Amino acid sequence: MHSGDRIKILRMGDGLTQEYIxxxxxxxxxxxxxxxxxxxxxxxxxxxxxxxYFIVSRRWLEAGIPPMxxxxxxxxxxxxxxxxxxxxxxxxxxxxxxxxxMQSLFPEFLKESKIKRYYRADIEDSxxxxxxxxxxxxxxxxxxxxxxxxSVMEDALKSAGVRLAKAIDVERDxxxxxxxxSSPASRLKSVIKLHRLLGIEKSTKTWKELNITxxxxxxxxxxxxxxxxxxxxLAKEIDPLDVIKTLKKLTEARINYTFEDSVDYLLSRKKAPxxxxxxxxxxxxxxxxx
Numbered sequence: 001m002h003s004g005d006r007i008k009i010l011r012m013g014d015g016l017t018q019e020y021i022x023x024x025x026x027x028x029x030x031x032x033x034x035x036x037x038x039x040x041x042x043x044x045x046x047x048x049x050x051x052x053y054f055i056v057s058r059r060w061l062e063a064g065i066p067p068m069x070x071x072x073x074x075x076x077x078x079x080x081x082x083x084x085x086x087x088x089x090x091x092x093x094x095x096x097x098x099x100x101x102m103q104s105l106f107p108e109f110l111k112e113s114k115i116k117r118y119y120r121a122d123i124e125d126s127x128x129x130x131x132x133x134x135x136x137x138x139x140x141x142x143x144x145x146x147x148x149x150x151s152v153m154e155d156a157l158k159s160a161g162v163r164l165a166k167a168i169d170v171e172r173d174x175x176x177x178x179x180x181x182s183s184p185a186s187r188l189k190s191v192i193k194l195h196r197l198l199g200i201e202k203s204t205k206t207w208k209e210l211n212i213t214x215x216x217x218x219x220x221x222x223x224x225x226x227x228x229x230x231x232x233x234l235a236k237e238i239d240p241l242d243v244i245k246t247l248k249k250l251t252e253a254r255i256n257y258t259f260e261d262s263v264d265y266l267l268s269r270k271k272a273p274x275x276x277x278x279x280x281x282x283x284x285x286x287x288x289x290x
Contacts, residue, residue: 015080110160
């Protein structure tokens with residue numbers, strides 16, 4: 001595998017388009033295509049940005065040196081979150097793309113990461129399961145996989161020679177906390193509980209310390225970013241209700257991303273193209289009446 005393959009695995013696992021990654025790095029989509037195909041290589045600045053964005057080791061991202069995650073856990077939902085919100089034709093297309101990528105890249109990832117065993121937790125009253133891969137003595141990868149891709153996953157595991165160490169059933173409530181809890185503390189407890197039920201809790205001993213040391217900085221950065229956006233919205237006299245409605249639609253920005261849909265783009269324009277202040281709306285309505 002080359003660095004482009006690893007970027008592609010991370011991108012598709014998170015449901016992102018090449019254009020999204022391009023805007024994140026300040027590069028064109030063509031450049032990302034070249035990187036993922038191996039015709040070009042990401043620079044150190046791009047590797048630094050992506051390793052922090054996806055929370056993976058830069059050594060692994062650049063040269064495939066394991067572990068992918070040095071301390072903690074990685075999480076992926078396959079297909080990605082909000083996949084079911086796509087139109088049916090788009091769902092089929094993206095599912096085929098993910099299946100193809102899993103068939104071609106995932107066995108190589110497993111071999112490169114020196115993963116020898118995996119654990120499976122079937123979610124009750126569901127056609128989904130968690131596949132948990134120990135990456136090191138202090139890290140693991142947790143993947144929630146829909147039944148539509150189980151056969152692809154099993155073929156990849158067989159091809160890489162990775163054996164099943166243990167299989168259990170888990171309650172749906174626990175699965176939901178692992179999958180989409182908005183509270184970092186609740187999610188952390190749930191992921192640790194999942195590992196305990198699988199009998200691999202030793203790898204989670206350092207995770208509570210990670211949560212304590214890193215979360216406040218993440219929270220501060222998030223708060224600063226939110227405050228800046230709020231100030232910019234007020235400065236442009238944009239109706240906050242319009243912002244809320246538009247942001248709800250932007251859930252798909254990480255699925256079918258175009259930069260013109262992003263908050264940064266809206267705020268960079270002298271007049272926001274997708275948002276109008278209440279006063280502008282009144283003007284439009286009165287002029288149409290005339």
